[in-house]
Amino acid sequence: MGILEVQGVNKAFGGLKALSDVNLNVEENTIHAIIGPNGAGKSTLLNCFIGKLIPDTGSVVFNGTSLLGIKPHEINQLGVSRVFQTPEIFSDLSVFENVMIPCFAKRDGAFKLNALSRVLGQRDVREKAEQMLVDVNMADKRDMIASSLSRGDKRRLEMAMCLAQDPKLLLLDEPTAGMARADTNNTIDLLHEIKSKRDITMAIIEHDMHVVFSLAQKISVLAQGTVIVEDMPENIKGHPKVQEAYLGTPAEG
Amino acid sequence: MLRLTKKDISLLVVVIVLTMLAPFLLNPFPSDSGLAQFNAGYPDLMQKFVIFGIFAIGFNILFGLTGYLSFGHAAFLGVGSYAAVWMYKLVSYNVLPAVVLAVIVAGLFSVLIGYVSLRRSGIYFSILTLAFAQMSFALAYSVLSNPSFNLTNGETGLQVYANDPQIFHGDHLPNFPHLFGLSMGSTYKMAAGAWEFQFNVAYYFCAIFMILAFYLSMRLVRSPFGLILRAVKTNQTRLNYTGLNTRPYTLAAFVISGMYAGLAGGLLAATDPLAGAERMQWTASGEVVLMTILGGVGTLIGPILGAGFIKYLENIFSKINDNVLHQWFSFMPDGIEDLMVMIIHPFVGKGWHLTLGLMFMLVVTFLPGGLVEGGQRIKTWWANRKSSDKAGKPASTPAE
Numbered sequence: 141m142g143i144l145e146v147q148g149v150n151k152a153f154g155g156l157k158a159l160s161d162v163n164l165n166v167e168e169n170t171i172h173a174i175i176g177p178n179g180a181g182k183s184t185l186l187n188c189f190i191g192k193l194i195p196d197t198g199s200v201v202f203n204g205t206s207l208l209g210i211k212p213h214e215i216n217q218l219g220v221s222r223v224f225q226t227p228e229i230f231s232d233l234s235v236f237e238n239v240m241i242p243c244f245a246k247r248d249g250a251f252k253l254n255a256l257s258r259v260l261g262q263r264d265v266r267e268k269a270e271q272m273l274v275d276v277n278m279a280d281k282r283d284m285i286a287s288s289l290s291r292g293d294k295r296r297l298e299m300a301m302c303l304a305q306d307p308k309l310l311l312l313d314e315p316t317a318g319m320a321r322a323d324t325n326n327t328i329d330l331l332h333e334i335k336s337k338r339d340i341t342m343a344i345i346e347h348d349m350h351v352v353f354s355l356a357q358k359i360s361v362l363a364q365g366t367v368i369v370e371d372m373p374e375n376i377k378g379h380p381k382v383q384e385a386y387l388g389t390p391a392e393g
Numbered sequence: 394m395l396r397l398t399k400k401d402i403s404l405l406v407v408v409i410v411l412t413m414l415a416p417f418l419l420n421p422f423p424s425d426s427g428l429a430q431f432n433a434g435y436p437d438l439m440q441k442f443v444i445f446g447i448f449a450i451g452f453n454i455l456f457g458l459t460g461y462l463s464f465g466h467a468a469f470l471g472v473g474s475y476a477a478v479w480m481y482k483l484v485s486y487n488v489l490p491a492v493v494l495a496v497i498v499a500g501l502f503s504v505l506i507g508y509v510s511l512r513r514s515g516i517y518f519s520i521l522t523l524a525f526a527q528m529s530f531a532l533a534y535s536v537l538s539n540p541s542f543n544l545t546n547g548e549t550g551l552q553v554y555a556n557d558p559q560i561f562h563g564d565h566l567p568n569f570p571h572l573f574g575l576s577m578g579s580t581y582k583m584a585a586g587a588w589e590f591q592f593n594v595a596y597y598f599c600a601i602f603m604i605l606a607f608y609l610s611m612r613l614v615r616s617p618f619g620l621i622l623r624a625v626k627t628n629q630t631r632l633n634y635t636g637l638n639t640r641p642y643t644l645a646a647f648v649i650s651g652m653y654a655g656l657a658g659g660l661l662a663a664t665d666p667l668a669g670a671e672r673m674q675w676t677a678s679g680e681v682v683l684m685t686i687l688g689g690v691g692t693l694i695g696p697i698l699g700a701g702f703i704k705y706l707e708n709i710f711s712k713i714n715d716n717v718l719h720q721w722f723s724f725m726p727d728g729i730e731d732l733m734v735m736i737i738h739p740f741v742g743k744g745w746h747l748t749l750g751l752m753f754m755l756v757v758t759f760l761p762g763g764l765v766e767g768g769q770r771i772k773t774w775w776a777n778r779k780s781s782d783k784a785g786k787p788a789s790t791p792a793e
């Protein structure tokens with residue numbers, strides 16, 4: 141039984157069939173990569189997991205609960221967090237405030253009228269937020285305004301925000317896109333470290349095969365809206381269907 | 394103490410000192426001097442400063458923190474005034490129950506309007522609030538005022554009549570809003586040489602509420618709730634995908650700011666037991682937007698400064714007429730005197746809104762952070778000047 145079970149998901153935008161009959165099974169406590177060429181429907185698929193899109197048909201079940209028809213914040217409270225392809229952070233707030241907000245969401249739930257206590261008085265939240273910044277190596281940028289961060293740092297900040305919630309399932313949409321080699325390697329190390337420290341399942345969309353093969357225990361290949369192969373990394377590399385999807389021609393060895 | 398940081402406490406102390414000493418501070422010119430017209434230490438003007446200060450502080454909780462721009466907040470102010478006057482009519486002229494009822498009724502009313510308007514954001518939210526406020530105005534002005542059901546007394550405005558029940562009114566009590574017998578209208582006048590300082594009960598009553606309102610808004614801004622409201626302004630999508638339900642947060646901010654407006658409306662009725670529909674008109678809603686932006690959106694002290702600034706200038710500019718202008722320019726040759734009066738005439742008296750509009754344009758263009766940003770710029774300019782003075786000195790000493 142997987143922690144995330146996706147069955148027969150279809151999604152069309154007007155005439156464009158972005159997802160057709162997608163099946164996916166993410167095992168608990170693994171890193172599962174979703175790869176595929178541009179426009180294959182990878183981000184659309186993640187959107188169906190977080191309540192941003194509702195599939196036309198099919199089912200998405202997380203930890204025994206159907207995710208269809210419930211609100212994004214409810215899905216998040218169940219333990220699903222997402223790092224977006226373009227970083228979604230609170231640009232006008234400081235780095236530290238950015239990380240404190242998910243800590244409050246985790247501690248106080250979807251709404252709490254906590255209007256008379258002081259942010260600075262919440263020791264548990266502050267300590268947790270400090271720790272997250274240390275974990276992603278950004279403690280020195282604590283008081284910077286988030287909008288002034290580099291693109292790589294914005295991603296790391298968003299990752300810290302997601303991790304601050306101790307999610308059961310972390311969805312990462314191209315977390316290393318646009319990063320330099322060194323930053324990419326840091327990200328790989330960071331994800332390994334996170335994985336070793338806690339019980340967490342990750343589904344990661346990635347273009348960089350180096351990243352995919354360093355992290356994933358299982359890989360699903362998506363092309364033109366369908367999963368064409370789901371297998372262990374070692375079986376994916378030479379798979380003729382995969383070569384075809386990426387290169388447009390069947391592989392000849 | 395007070396659960397505030399040192400910096401916030403000093404700001405609070407400054408506000409307390411300034412409001413308590415306002416009758417002195419706002420009356421710098423001797424009564425018989427020509428400059429006396431620029432004094433602002435009169436009870437009715439000082440009352441306006443603090444009451445509209447409360448209105449703007451509350452408005453800033455919604456607009457400054459969450460970015461939701463309401464164009465209908467005057468509706469809550471008006472509702473507060475009506476509620477207070479009804480309390481006078483039915484129960485007594487005591488201001489405390491009247492103000493409490495004003496806040497409660499405005500709160501309930503803003504739950505209703507906020508619930509519907511907050512289903513949209515951006516310009517659609519603003520238009521919805523404007524529409525609701527105009528509906529409230531129409532209701533107050535005519536619909537809810539007819540012989541069979543007269544809630545607002547229409548054009549005349551709601552006021553207390555001799556045949557009203559006023560069940561707790563007694564002969565020993567003033568026939569005017571009062572605090573357990575102490576009339577809101579009573580003023581102690583202190584003559585000191587050429588000056589006359591006025592200490593008015595209603596002013597101090599309202600000032601205490603403003604200090605409380607300011608303190609509460611400080612606490613709110615520094616709270617987890619305030620942090621999340623600021624997050625609403627910068628990225629609502631992220632907030633939703635972070636497990637927070639933005640709707641109750643924005644609704645709570647809306648209702649709190651509606652209650653502030655209701656408090657301001659109740660206090661207006663405490664200074665003068667009258668409530669009219671014009672208080673709900675869209676121009677009144679627009680005014681609080683201007684106050685907040687002129688003072689500094691999202692800052693603690695900005696809304697109070699903006700409210701004081703606008704109410705003061707309104708008072709000065711609308712008092713100036715052609716006679717005053719002729720007096721000012723009488724030192725000039727006749728032709729030029731007339732020309733100057735002609736040029737300035739459209740901007741004063743009834744034309745005060747023209748001046749306000751111009752000022753608003755200038756501030757938004759050159760000082761988008763309002764008066765607070767202006768103050769900060771002066772401060773850094775001053776600091777730079779000082780430090781460059783210091784830097785200059787050692788270089789010049791060897792030459793001496």
Ligand SMILES: Nc1ncnc2c1ncn2[C@@H]1O[C@H](COP(=O)(O)OP(=O)(O)O)[C@@H](O)[C@H]1O
Nearest residue numbers: 153156158176177178179180181182183184185
């Ligand atoms: N909200 C949308 N409206 C219309 N078309 C969309 C929308 N989101 C994605 N698409 C289309 O669906 C297809 C899959 O997109 P996407 O999931 O972003 O691909 P990728 O695998 O590169 O992440 C693309 O052709 C894209 O243009």
Ligand SMILES: [Mg+2]
Nearest residue numbers: 182183184225
């Ligand atoms: Mg994508």
